[in-house]
Amino acid sequence: GIKAFADMLERVKEIPSQLTQIETINAWVNLYIRYDKKEAKDDLPHRSLERALIDRKGVCDEIARLKLFALEALGYQENDIRWVSETYYKNDVRNDPGHAVTLVRIGDDHWILNDWSSSIRKYRITEKNAADMMDGASQIEKASTELNITGESFWGEQGHALMPEASFNSNERAVYDVTAHNKLPETAMSEASREAEYSDTRLSDTPDVWRDVVPILQSAVMAHHEVTRNGRRVENITFFNRPEKHQGVWGLVRSLIPG
Secondary structure: OHHHHHHHHHHHOOOOOHHHHHHHHHHHHHHHOEEOHHHHHOOOOOOOHHHHHHHOEEOHHHHHHHHHHHHHHOOOOHHHEEEEEEEEEEOOEEEEEEEEEEEEEEOOEEEEEOOOOOOOOOOEEEHHHHHHHHHHHOOEEEOOOOHHHHOOOEOOOOOEEEEEEEEEOOOOEEEOOHHHHHOOHHHHOOHHHHHOOOEEEOHHHOHHHHHHHHHHHHHHHHOOOEEEEOOEEOOOOOOOOOOOOOOOOHHHHHHOOOO
């Protein structure tokens, strides 16, 4: 697990685009670390990053911390990356547990690296299944105002809100104004935040990178699946047809589900 993670980082360093780098990191960690429902349900102690990689399991906390560590290892500036704890509201009711994500700033854009779970649970999958999983797991989300950089709440669909609670990077920790949590989400969010348009991006949005990232991500897929071509197991995924981006609001809905 640890070696696979280190190998991934070495290969991601060779990607020139920062946006593609963070999409690839997001995908690899999401695919390699399976969401541990028992840890979440029984409120078990969170794993260390080393143990999460060995077990290939974790919840949103370990997943977000692994992504933060990966970004630090790649040399991203500490003021541009953070682990962020969020309080989740649905229909004006606070939901427990909360959620954790990784936040990255690239230029004037702010990106949320969320956790992700595949609907494909079977062990044997096709190369096309693997490609679809890689693409779905790479999705990162952007809002015109961002929770950790500006202090605003993350914009979501009506009736949902994710409020920043605390954050940290290697240099500092921050605790947010808790008075906002005593208000209804609609009033706690600024006008700018409520009017922000949701958008996301993923690897399939940049066609010329797909062939380069498949070899990087295959180790994460094969940690949990046997990949086949024409019914036979393959050692290397060579399905380089770029997946079509899935339409609809699933990306937004998924981003609002606490982990």
